Amino acid sequence: MVAIAESADAPQKTSRIGILDTARGIALLAMASYHCTWDFEFFGYLDAGTAETGWLKVYARAIASTFLFLAGFSLVLANTPEIRWRSYGRRLGMIVAAALAISIVTKFFIGPGWIYFGILHSIAAASLIGLLFLRLPAFATLLIAALLGAGIVVDNVIAPFSLHSAAFDTPWLWWVGLSQAPQQSNDYVPLFPWLTPFLFGLGMAQLAMSFGWLKRLAKFGPGHNLIARAGRHSLAFYLVHQPLLFGLVYLLSLVAPAPLQDPTVGYIRQCVASCSQSGDEKMCRSFCQCTLDKLQAQNLFKPLESGAIKADSDERVSRIAIQCTGEAQ
Numbered sequence: 001m002v003a004i005a006e007s008a009d010a011p012q013k014t015s016r017i018g019i020l021d022t023a024r025g026i027a028l029l030a031m032a033s034y035h036c037t038w039d040f041e042f043f044g045y046l047d048a049g050t051a052e053t054g055w056l057k058v059y060a061r062a063i064a065s066t067f068l069f070l071a072g073f074s075l076v077l078a079n080t081p082e083i084r085w086r087s088y089g090r091r092l093g094m095i096v097a098a099a100l101a102i103s104i105v106t107k108f109f110i111g112p113g114w115i116y117f118g119i120l121h122s123i124a125a126a127s128l129i130g131l132l133f134l135r136l137p138a139f140a141t142l143l144i145a146a147l148l149g150a151g152i153v154v155d156n157v158i159a160p161f162s163l164h165s166a167a168f169d170t171p172w173l174w175w176v177g178l179s180q181a182p183q184q185s186n187d188y189v190p191l192f193p194w195l196t197p198f199l200f201g202l203g204m205a206q207l208a209m210s211f212g213w214l215k216r217l218a219k220f221g222p223g224h225n226l227i228a229r230a231g232r233h234s235l236a237f238y239l240v241h242q243p244l245l246f247g248l249v250y251l252l253s254l255v256a257p258a259p260l261q262d263p264t265v266g267y268i269r270q271c272v273a274s275c276s277q278s279g280d281e282k283m284c285r286s287f288c289q290c291t292l293d294k295l296q297a298q299n300l301f302k303p304l305e306s307g308a309i310k311a312d313s314d315e316r317v318s319r320i321a322i323q324c325t326g327e328a329q
Contacts, residue, residue: 040249045253047262049271074201074205122189177191
């Protein structure tokens, strides 16, 4: 709930901050546009891996960061001056139920690449952790968020040091985000590094309340526009929009099927996108090109693409992966 607490002494009826609802609505539209790209890729209108590389990868991360920032901001506003346990529990329960439903549906219909810890899972986990920060001073929350951000820089920029460890490779710890080889997923938003924007949002809300900025923020608009209304029902929008978009692109594929794509281009894109979840993109490109060359040289590429052989169970493919890992490093 995005709202302003009217009293610092006792829970009072609250009024919404329209500009925050509008910001969430804009993020929803951005998310829908990204998912539309994913759908076009799924049905072959775009090369495999397009939605997970280049500027679209940055676009997707910016959208996820916005949602988590707003979720952290809203947690403070909805639970100040004290935690409203009933509304908090109801909201958290709805998010957890929706996250589980998405996991079950994607596991059943997609299989490999299913969503085991996506944006809703991340918001639910962060909302639980966020309770520990609600009564901290704003500077403490923001400092911890900054330290987490610094950890991300160290992990991704300062080679060869890395926070990732094989100790986190067990499936029960993939949600942490420090695995060296997490299972590929179509929406992977682990706690690290994605707790960072959530805490920044939480800290900024604490700061805004400390300095009395919320009343000024509320003056930017009452939030009666259509985008703000969508933002007030973000969970429903999230659950409905992708099946709708997917169905529309499917109907398009029946009327105007996508042209055949070069399978080698799609392989490289998809391989790099998967590898980059836990490794340097430059090294991943070298690794993927190496595996492609060796697969083609041994006449294994076409059987792998057609599904006649499986990458995780064929010893020849495993040997190629090991060889190319050494060469890329």
